Every structure is written in C-alpha cells, then in structure tokens.
Amino acid sequence: MYDYFGNTSLRVKHLLYNFESQLLLFEELFKNAGKNDTWSNDSSLQMQYLELLQAHNLLENRNKSKDLGTKDARVKSAPLEDFNLINRKEKLITKQGYELLSLIKNQAYKIDNDFLQMDLISLFFLKASLNFKKSENLLLKYLEIFRIYKGELSKELFIFLPLINNFKDAKSFIKAFNEKTIFKTLLPKKDLELFLKDLKEQSFRVDYFKTAKGDNTAHNIILTLKEVFLKYQKSKDKKIFENFLQERQKFTLFKRLYLAFITAKKKKEDKIKDLTHFTEAKDFNENFFELIFKARIMNNLKDYFDLNQRYLSLCGIFEFSADKVSLSEIFKLILRHSKFKELLEKLAFKPTSKELLSEYFEDKEFKEFFKEKNIFSLKDLKTYKKEQELKRLKNLVEKKFSKENLLYILSLFEDRKNDDELMNLVSKEATIPTIFEYVIALVWHYIDENNLERILQANLSLDNELLPKSHALGGEADFVYPYESHSLMIEVSLTQRANQRRAEMESVSRHLGNLLLSLEPSKAKQSFAIFIAPYLDKNVLNDFRSRIYCYFENEQNFIKGMHILPLSTRDLAHILRSNLSYKELLPKFYELFKDKEDFGSKWYKESISKMIQDLGVKNELQ
Template structure:
C-alpha cells in the first residue's frame, strides 16, 4: 500500500527544462522565431510533425544545434518547448501574437526603450509574459497540478518585502513554495533571522522539513522500512522519475553503510579501512552530482582519493545513531536532501537565465534586486501581488492570455497603476525630477545616472587591470571556455571581446561619459553584454570633447581579416565624420594584425573618402590606428592614461613613414614602449 503511494511529485517550480539550459537564451529564442517564421512561409500547409526534422537541420546550419543528435524530431521539440511555455508559439509551433511581435522587433532590428520602465522593448514583452506565466493545474504542465503559483509575482513581492533576495533564498527556498500562502509564511520566517548572511542552517532545516512533511516521501519511507531491503523496494523509495541507475548506485552505498554500522564493533582497523575503501568506491560510482555532497558529508573532504586511518573516526562519527532503524531513516533523508539540493542548484541556473529575459532583475554580489523603476512601480501594489484572483480560472483562459500581446492593464487591473500615480511615486523617491513633466524623460534621467554608477562599480569589482589582462590573454589564446567561466555571460566570445575593449578604453579615459551609450551592443540589467551589435556601425563610439574615437574590434585573423575588416572600418569612420561633422579617428583592435591590413590602414592617411550620395563632400584622409592584444597589454601594464596614449598616437600618426607594416612595428609599437 505504501509503495503504491510512493510516487515522484514535483517539489519545486522551474522555468524551461534542463534539456534547454543554454547560454545566450534570448539570442537563441529570437533566432528560433525567425527560423520558424521562415519555415512556415516555405511549408504553409505542412504539419509540425512533417517539418520538425527540416527545422532541426536549419538550426544546425545556423550553429544553434549539434549535427550529432540521435533524434532530430525530439531535439526540435525540446528546443522549441520553452518558446511554447513562454507563449511565443502554439502547441503546433506557429508564432502567436506575442511571438510575431518579438519576431518583428528582432527581424527589423527595431529595438527601443519606449515603455514605462525604459527597458528594451523586447525585454518589456518578456516582462509582461512573466507576469502571466503560472504553475498550476490550469497551466499546460502536468508536473504542477498541486501548485497555485506565479513565481515572477512571488519574486517581486519577496524583494519588495525583504529589499533583496539572497542567492540561497532564490535557489533553495522560493522555488519550493507551491502557493502564495507558503511564500508569505517563508518571508515571515526569513525576517526573523538574525543574520541572512548565515542562513545555511535555516535552509537545510527548511528543505528537510519539506521532505519529511510531503505525503509521498512519508509513503516512500514506510515502503523502505516495512518491506524487505532489496533493490526493487529501494528504487521505489528513491523516487527518481528519470533513471533507475541512480537508485541502483545509491542502493549499493546504502547497503555498505548499513553493513559497516552493524559490524563496526567487531572489525579491526584493517577491516574497517578495507570496508571504507568499498564505501568510497560505491560513492564514486554514483552518477548523480549529489555524490560530491555525500562524499563531503561522510569524509569532510570531497577531493581525496585514498582512505586513511583518520577517515575511520570521521565516518563513524557521522553514523553514530542509536539503532538501525534510525540509520535507515537518516540515510533515506540524507540521500533525498542532497538530491533536492543538486536539482535546485540546476534550476537556479535555468530560472536566472529565463528571468534575465525581462531585464527586471539584477543579480549582483550573490543578491537579487529589482530594477529601480520596476521596484517603484510595484511598491504601491505590494500585497495585491499575491492575490489568488491573478491566477487563471481555466486552461483556455490561461492559454489565451499567454499568447496575446497584452498591456499590463489588460493582463490584470490589479497590476496596473496610472502614469500619474507612477510619476508621483517616482517624485517621492527621486526629488530631483520634481520639475520634469515628461515621465519617460524623468525615468531616462534616473536610469542614466544609476547606470553609470553601477557600471563603474561593476568595473572596479570585476574588471580591474589584472583581470582584464588575464581575460585578454585567454581570448588571444582562444581559451574560450575559461573566458566564459569567469562571469554569467549571455554572449559569445566576439561580443565579450568587444565589451572588454570598451571597458579598457573607458578606464583609460577615467570613466568619462556613459559607457553603456558608447556601446553598439545590448547590455542586460546587470550591464553585461548580450549578442550582438547591429550592423553598419562601429562597435564602440567614444564621444569626446576634442576628437571622437570609433573602436573596431574583431577576432578575425589573416585572410579573414583582410576580407572582412578593411572596407567596414573606412566606411564606418568616413560616414561618421560626414554625418556628425566632427573630428574622429578609428582604432582597430585584433589579437593578430595582418601586415597587408596594416599597409592599407596606413594608406588611408593619404586617401580621400567620398560621400557616395554627394561626391562633392569628402574627407581628406582617414586616421586608423591598429592595436593588437599585446599592445593593449602594454598599455595596461604601464597604466597609460588616455591623454598620454592620445599623444603617442598623434605623434606616431604624423610620422612620415608610409609603409603600414614598418610604421606599425617601428613607430607606433615603439612609441608605446
């Protein structure tokens, strides 16, 4: 009877699936929308089942999927399932009203900030989608039948109540709440903690109580205790919905620990060492990541490889229970506890990536904050955020709401406040905007000021000169994985390279101006880059008082560098000067500088650049300065400021040497040294 009731049930919510845990999520989603739109135009009368293999091949062509997939149809479904959950496509993978809107924005590169939060308009659409997404029996997942939860509203509410969420609260606590009442009770308990920095014991106790009080875990424990101890019954009690292998390996460990417990008073030291060695082998054979925690728990070290005498005392202390029944219970809860911990940590990564689509949350220093404008907007709503009436009444109601591009007011009157009320709330918080009558301008001014402060804080904390040099050296050596591991980037390596170059230049110029305005790429709420820059412009433009600087950044080398970079650099610089009627020069930066590229760049000094639409307008000579990564490392090592660097650049540029390769090697490079 108890074994029949011991069934796996979802104990936490998560956006997306672990089969779609990807970096550059927004880029991948929006590229998929473009591919789906094109595919349906090509096959208007086909069904999804008929074209899903073709769709997968299209993703492979674009580098968005691996060609080694065993089942294309399954991979195609997995890669599009999150788009369906977000309301961007229907069950049969046709674009919804919301999907069409994001498609148009992406396809036309028509990004602006024309909304009440002054976030990018595609992010604002995602923001509104997350106001709708719920986990309940009315949503489309069977996993959440006993949930009544809108996680995004719960997170906003929690941050309003606590000021911020710690990473631990966001990872282990909030996702295990199945309804709004649980959220309220949890927050009350967190408020009573004397120190949120040291809440590990509270989190462990909270999760353990969740496990102990869940009916299916009670049934699973009874199944284990009241039936013969064999692999089949243990497998039921382990409650693994994915694989029997995990239960099998844990069962071996379980039996060996019990054997040790029964005989610890009879075995000599040699025998104990032998048995502990077998326990370590059983631990290492576990495929689930919980083995790291189990190893650390039983031996207080996760990296050791050999059993030593001191491990006997440590291990026996860990299993010093009164009787076997207590040991059985203890191991049952221990195995499940660490399984929860590992899964919740995996879900953290998923939830962070999906919620980052909104640009409403800021993940900083192991804390999660709300964007200032979002915080101010919802501050007045507060307790209404956890109203049951915000949840859907039926599956049909939920699906229709999710797939339509609605305003906040159309999503729910309870979530709406008027512009006038919002503006008044802003004035209370930011008195400096009292005389500003345009709400969007007021928000723009506040965000601009805050953004610069935050950017400088980010640079000083995460991109000091030592870190910048280290990252640039890794990019030069194409150690891409190590670069990616440094931050939670939502960008590819070329975009990260461009971002780092902008930071180098910003520091050289003593943080003059607003770096986020100089970039021709998209920065998320954490001021980290997302792919990718729009075309027909320089990568970064520093608008300075005397002479603007256009930074052209590339990872292309040798033949690719000649083919891809020569024409765009001169075109970007020439058009910029003609359009703005202001002095400017370009700095071309690459890991490697091709000699022939150097020759052409130097030749621009003596060549006219004509306006294609009006040849009577032209520029006498273009100033293009090439630097390699090694040159940047010299600049950083010598702590050269921009004024000094500009002087060195001008002296080198005015030199009479015409051969670009010789000029770079003998004049420009030597000037740096």
C-alpha cells in the same frame, strides 16, 4: 513538485542569442513548409529544422542520425513554445512571437522603456515570463515572495522558489521555509511507511527510491544501507565506515549524491564520527529516508536555480550576487504599489513599447516613491538609473576586471581555442565577438582615466549584471566617444587574413566617413578611428593608410582624407601596461598621422609599433 523556468534537457550558451536566432529560423521554416509537412517524431520537417540549427551553429551535437536529430530539434525548440512564441504542430509563429520578431529586426535592445528604464527586448521577456505556459502565473508567485521581502531575497530562499506550488499561498510557503519544515511537508508519507515496514522485515524494494531516470540509484541506496549502515548497527565496527570512505566503486554513487548531507568534514576521522552519530541516532530509520529525499530535492533545486537564474536574467529586473537576489530599484517600486497586480497585468498583456506604463508618471503613489529618490522628471529618472549603473559597474570592475585580469583576457583572444575560458571569465550569455567588444570598452575606460561612462557609451547590450549579451541581429559594432576637441571611433574585429579584408576594408572607412560628415569641420579634422584586432592583415593596413588620400561624400558634403590607427591586442596591452592616459597618448597618435610614410604595413611596423614599444611604464598597475 517543481515549477521553474527553462528546460533541464536544454543547456545552451548565449541563451538570448539562441532564443532570437531560433525564432528567426522558425520564421524561415514555417514560411517554406508544405501543406503536408508535419511537426512529428522523425518527420522531414524536424530534420529540416535540425539542418538549420547545424548551419547556424546552434547545435553542438553533430551526430546526424535520425533519432538523435529529431529529438534535438524537439528539445531545443521546446522553450520557444513554453514562452508562447511558436506553435510547432500548427506550424505558425504566435502573435507574441511576431512581436519579438519585430523587436529583434528593429534592434529594440537599443531602445529603453521610459518608465521602467529597461531595454525593450528585456521588457518583452518580462512580459513572456509573466505569460509562461509551462506553469501558470509562476513569475507572479515568485514576485509575491519578493514583495513580502521588499524586493530582495537571500540566495537560499530564492533556491527554494521552484517548490512554491506545493503550498497554498506565499505566506504558507514562507512559514514552512522559516520553520524549516519544507522537507517534512513534502515527504512522501506512504513511501516512508512502506520503507519502515520493509526495514523491520529486512526485505527491501527499490520502488520508494526510484527516480524518473530509472532504478540504478535506488539499488545503490539499498546496497549501501544494507552493507554499511545496518551492518554497523549490528557490529559497531568502525572499520565498516573506513572501508566505505575508501572504497572507490561499490558505494561511489551513494557517496557522490548523499554523503555531503551526512558530513561536510574533510578529515577521515571526523567523517567517521559524523557517520557513527548518524547511524546510532534513535530515529535512524526515518532520518535515512529523509536524508535521501532531502538530498534529492536539494540537488534538483541547485539544478533549477541555474535555469531560473539564466532565464529570469532575460527579464532585465533581477540582479544576482553571491548571497542574494534583488530586483532592480525601479521595479521594487512596482511591487510597493497598492495595485501592483494590475501593473503586472498590463506588462503581461499590453504591447511592448517605449511608452508602456508612462501614464503612471502621474500616479499619486509613484510620485511619492519617486520623490523619496529625488526624481521629479523623466530626465531625473534616467539620471538615477545611470548613477545606479555606474555604482554597480564600479564594483564589477573592481571585483572582476582589474588591469591584470584584462591583460590576461586580452591575450586569450589570440587563439580561438580559448573561447570557453573567455566565456567563463567574462559571460556565458555573449558570443566571443561581443565579449571582445566589451573587453575593449573595459580597457578603454582605464586608458581614459578610469572613465566608467566609456563602458556604457560603447554601443553594447548589457544585462542586469552589466555584463555583455548578444543578439541574433546586431548593429554597427563601433564605439564613438565624444571629446571636447574631437570624436574618437573605435572599431574592433576578430577576423583574420582574407576575412578581415572582406569584412573591414570598406566598413571601417564608411563608418568613419559618415561620422566625420556628421561633425563640424573643425572637429572632423581632429577626429579619427582606432581599429583593434588580435591579427592585422597587411593589406588591411595598406588600405587604412591609403584613406588619407581618399574623398568621401554624401548628398550634402564631402571630406578629403581620414585617419585610421591600427592596433593589435598586444599593442593595446602595451598601452594598458604603460599606464599612460588617453590625454597623454593623443599627441603621440597625432604625430603618427603626420608621418610621411604612406605604405601601410611599413607605417605600422616602423612607426606605430616602435612608438608603442617605447612607451615604457609610467606607474605600477593599479
């Protein structure tokens, strides 16, 4: 009855990261599997996979009992098979799976397809969704609905898409939706007839209300029908409804699942009026059955909407907002094309690459479409995409990431117990380190005179909502911002104490050294790095300050000395609160670098911290 993307048994954080990580684990698992190892219930191979999931923090349930473990191993890996990435019984990675592995290892999220202007990992998931094994041509059917509505659906219509295969074609589905006959079309007529017959005889069975999860809900429906609705029909005593609303055990299940479909009122008196009207209606018997059926469909559809949103977001073409779901402006052009099915077929079966569909730059129809948007070259197309992103980014920042909000978010990084709140406030599709990088980029855009491009230049992978997403294999986490007289490198870290010493002491200076060697000598002299972390280790501070004396070289050149400015998240919050711009801060930073104090922790405490505390507040927060 329902066709959707994803798996209701699998609710994971960081979906893309989870997909990529699991595929890398299966590569390891299958490579080491013996000839006699089998992927079957309770098998040692499934237990080995469970242990890999646990070792890589991909399994939230830590119960190591065999039954639970093998079930978890099967359920968590099922979507990879649905997307034709693995074949667990054959113990192999598919051709499509190897394509994704190659993209992951080559960090293809940093490479855009020229024609669609989307990163290659997103393009791969668009391809995989077009080849979705669980329901043939499902994405194509969804896209046909989008095509009819010129690339934009109301949220309500999108929610109903999992019902599409119950109809002959897209037009009949839309007709039923517009005429509000979807529920009547799908109503199980035989069960309705049986229910009406039993109602006359006052002899009920649970069969017509049973679900895949059992008959507990069905029993509660029959109980509520008999002791509330039918009882009222006989006595007309409104105290029955009053007791029904107040009762906290017997009818709780019915009220939780179905009451909202009878009344949405807040006051008890208004609820009783609606219940009375519903029960006294001429067609109560049919209405009651339809109510249960409609409520179940709607509750399921809301569940599947969440899955569809998360999985289709991987494709890089869907934009979700409060009241609608849209396709990206460039992908709307694909659906406008007279040969859109041929184009989608190429996306589904051709290798994922930067050049895929590039031949259509010379297509007559696309030239006309591009002309409407003043696009005459690849450069124009890139500019158009960037302008679209900046507009959407401006709206996102205004709605979600004001200075006040960012100050609060920054404070949450000081305690890892706040991880769930951070994901709720920023994105559930990114790990906390990725969220930290994104938040620092947002803060820096404010410091740099509201320059939105700083967010796009931060070397981050963003989804179609321009929120961060994490990958199993990441690259360098530093941002490099070019200015007229210098370049600024910002490197961020959530590491603490010994971990910070191991992870950052060598890498930050190496990244900065390589950057300085790549610049003109005059520009290199003015360039520096800022290191930002919630916690600053004293010996990391000492190491960073000692770099003013160090040589760094490659095969062609060398530099002597480099400047690294350490800031805690509290320091950054003070800077943001001060409303001083980067232009105004830069001379203060250069003064700090000239300071004669070379004892790092002392330099930080007596010079850097003091300068930041003395900043004051220039204007009110905007």
